[in-house]
Amino acid sequence: MTTEKQTHRHLKEIPPDRIKRNPDNPRLFFRPEEMDTLMASIRRYGIQVPISVYEDDGHFFLIDGERRWRAARKLNIQTIPAIVQAKPTPLRNLLLMFNIHALREQWDYLTIANKLPNVISLFEKENYKEPTEEELSEITGLTRGQIRRCRLLVDLPDKYKTMLQEELSLPKPLQKLSEDLFIEMERALKTVKARVPSAITRLDSARDALIKKFRVGTINNITDFRKLSKIATSIKNLGVKEAKARAVIAEILDPQKKTSIQDVFAEQFEIRYDERKIALNIESIYEYLELSVKDGEEVKLGNEIRERLLKLKRLIERVLG
Amino acid sequence: MAFDTFDPRLKTVAEKALAFFKDKYGNTGLKTDTEIAPEIGWTPSFHLKPGSFRIVAVEVADNLYPQALKIAASDILRYNGPPISVYQVCSLQVYQGDKNQTNINSLLRHGFGIVTVDDNGTVKTQHKCIPLAQHISEEELHSALSGLSNAFRIMFEDAHSTYLANEGQGLQQVGQIVEAMISSIAKRAAKRRVITPAEASGNLAAVIDALYGARGFRNHRAALGGARDFVKDFRNTASHPPKNAMQAAQKIKKCRTGFLDGVGIAKKLSDVAKAKGYKIQAHVT
Numbered sequence: 001m002t003t004e005k006q007t008h009r010h011l012k013e014i015p016p017d018r019i020k021r022n023p024d025n026p027r028l029f030f031r032p033e034e035m036d037t038l039m040a041s042i043r044r045y046g047i048q049v050p051i052s053v054y055e056d057d058g059h060f061f062l063i064d065g066e067r068r069w070r071a072a073r074k075l076n077i078q079t080i081p082a083i084v085q086a087k088p089t090p091l092r093n094l095l096l097m098f099n100i101h102a103l104r105e106q107w108d109y110l111t112i113a114n115k116l117p118n119v120i121s122l123f124e125k126e127n128y129k130e131p132t133e134e135e136l137s138e139i140t141g142l143t144r145g146q147i148r149r150c151r152l153l154v155d156l157p158d159k160y161k162t163m164l165q166e167e168l169s170l171p172k173p174l175q176k177l178s179e180d181l182f183i184e185m186e187r188a189l190k191t192v193k194a195r196v197p198s199a200i201t202r203l204d205s206a207r208d209a210l211i212k213k214f215r216v217g218t219i220n221n222i223t224d225f226r227k228l229s230k231i232a233t234s235i236k237n238l239g240v241k242e243a244k245a246r247a248v249i250a251e252i253l254d255p256q257k258k259t260s261i262q263d264v265f266a267e268q269f270e271i272r273y274d275e276r277k278i279a280l281n282i283e284s285i286y287e288y289l290e291l292s293v294k295d296g297e298e299v300k301l302g303n304e305i306r307e308r309l310l311k312l313k314r315l316i317e318r319v320l321g
Numbered sequence: 322m323a324f325d326t327f328d329p330r331l332k333t334v335a336e337k338a339l340a341f342f343k344d345k346y347g348n349t350g351l352k353t354d355t356e357i358a359p360e361i362g363w364t365p366s367f368h369l370k371p372g373s374f375r376i377v378a379v380e381v382a383d384n385l386y387p388q389a390l391k392i393a394a395s396d397i398l399r400y401n402g403p404p405i406s407v408y409q410v411c412s413l414q415v416y417q418g419d420k421n422q423t424n425i426n427s428l429l430r431h432g433f434g435i436v437t438v439d440d441n442g443t444v445k446t447q448h449k450c451i452p453l454a455q456h457i458s459e460e461e462l463h464s465a466l467s468g469l470s471n472a473f474r475i476m477f478e479d480a481h482s483t484y485l486a487n488e489g490q491g492l493q494q495v496g497q498i499v500e501a502m503i504s505s506i507a508k509r510a511a512k513r514r515v516i517t518p519a520e521a522s523g524n525l526a527a528v529i530d531a532l533y534g535a536r537g538f539r540n541h542r543a544a545l546g547g548a549r550d551f552v553k554d555f556r557n558t559a560s561h562p563p564k565n566a567m568q569a570a571q572k573i574k575k576c577r578t579g580f581l582d583g584v585g586i587a588k589k590l591s592d593v594a595k596a597k598g599y600k601i602q603a604h605v606t
Contacts, residue, residue: 021325021326028328029328032382032383032384032387033384035387035388036384036387036388037388039388039389039392040388043362043388043392070326073326073354073364074363074364074389075362075363075364075389075392076356076359076361076362076363076364077362078359165328165329166329166330169328169329169330169331170330170383170414171383171384171415171418173418174414174415174418
């Protein structure tokens with residue numbers, strides 16, 4: 001399918017008015033700052049790289065080059081160079097755009113997320129099976145990590161997709177909510193739901209509370225959501241009682257309370273996580289040394305490790321008395 | 322379909338703005354996403370023709386003073402068709418978010434108007450504008466006025482206000498200031514018997530000619546010659562109504578040049594008066 005031969009390609013000068021947007025182009029946002037730079041360049045040097053289009057029913061539809069086409073229209077350029085290709089299949093049409101952008105400039109995740117279900121369903125139609133994550137990665141040119149992040153957005157209720165879409169349409173300095181915020185928040189809520197199910201009665205209420213707290217600055221860093229996950233996993237990792245974790249999460253998810261994730265985490269969990277980390281490190285040192293002794297032979301340690309161990313020994317003696 | 326390349330938010334802004342401009346100027350000549358003329362390298366979001374010799378063009382964008390308008394300005398100034406007034410429409414949020422009003426001030430300095438649309442769809446003209454070719458910014462005016470006395474500066478500032486509303490009347494006011502200066506110089510010259518009282522009270526062209534011919538003004542003939550040309554030109558320019566779009570465009574361009582030329586002539590006449598030790602008393606009614 002992706003190796004399908006391309007036929008009837010030819011270069012043509014086409015008036016921008018005869019070209020239409022590709023109905024399947026998933027791209028939603030065109031950053032005005034980027035458009036300005038492109039327009040300045042086109043005004044000075046013209047369009048150096050032809051756009052790609054296909055012809056259908058007397059009209060030309062864009063495959064690649066929407067920004068150049070938009071700039072040409074805005075600058076009232078009479079014709080633009082275009083490579084006219086054969087009309088692709090619907091799946092190929094979508095995948096062409098995915099691949100062009102995966103290789104060159106990255107779309108917004110929401111842009112990809114909105115069209116990913118189409119790619120999956122078109123793939124199913126052609127191949128009689130749902131693509132695996134690996135196949136999806138191969139055909140779209142996206143990494144598996146990117147696909148997973150997109151899926152978090154795909155699964156968002158429409159209300160939040162619209163909220164994000166409206167936010168992304170604002171000029172950059174005015175944007176408060178980002179795709180990363182929703183991705184981090186969804187990951188955290190998934191963890192909370194899995195580990196402390198009773199802490200969330202309605203997911204949307206939890207989302208609303210977290211978004212509200214982010215907007216007013218109670219949560220001021222999107223990485224704080226990772227700490228919310230840590231609070232949820234503290235039951236297993238730190239032996240925290242479920243009731244305690246639930247109470248703390250409930251307070252964080254209460255829109256009326258000014259409780260921030262960072263404050264709760266710093267006060268009640270951070271030291272315990274640090275201690276756990278140190279315990280794991282001690283364990284690892286212990287295991288290494290124990291293995292060296294068990295061999296029964298003379299323990300051979302490099303000078304650097306020996307010196308560090310001696311330094312540690314002195315400090316442990318001081319601490320433990 | 323109109324505004325089909327905008328995202329939903331900007332499309333709403335554009336539609337509200339379009340309704341506002343239609344309400345204000347009518348539907349005549351309304352076109353969306355269409356060029357004004359092939360020689361103008363800018364396709365406005367929409368434009369309309371409220372009069373035979375005027376175009377109002379609008380760029381809807383949520384980045385203030387976009388590149389498209391910077392490009393448009395230079396092409397519009399060279400354009401020989403109907404005079405074009407250009408507005409940028411943006412959301413109120415963007416307008417209020419302009420740090421130190423840097424972009425807003427740039428737009429105004431270059432003669433663009435600004436219209437905002439708030440979240441409830443309320444449209445408001447934040448800054449009106451006149452055709453770009455007619456625009457003389459406050460900055461340009463003040464720089465041209467430097468060196469003139471306060472009294473004349475105030476007179477020219479007043480003329481500038483008139484000019485921004487009506488280029489012909491503004492130019493006429495500049496002409497009256499220049500005329501008053503010449504009359505004042507001529508009266509002083511007559512008192513000192515450089516020219517006769519009769520020569521000083523003739524029509525303006527004759528007064529200038531009398532001063533030009535006087536021995537005492539031999540060193541100031543360049544200034545007087547300039548004044549004579551200006552007086553002749555501004556009267557033709559200011560008083561003749563345009564018969565077609567090209568004449569309208571030319572009139573506006575001439576009025577702009579005439580206004581700034583008038584200020585230049587006034588400065589030279591002021592220098593002449595200083596050199597002769599005359600105190601100019603000019604009253605413009």
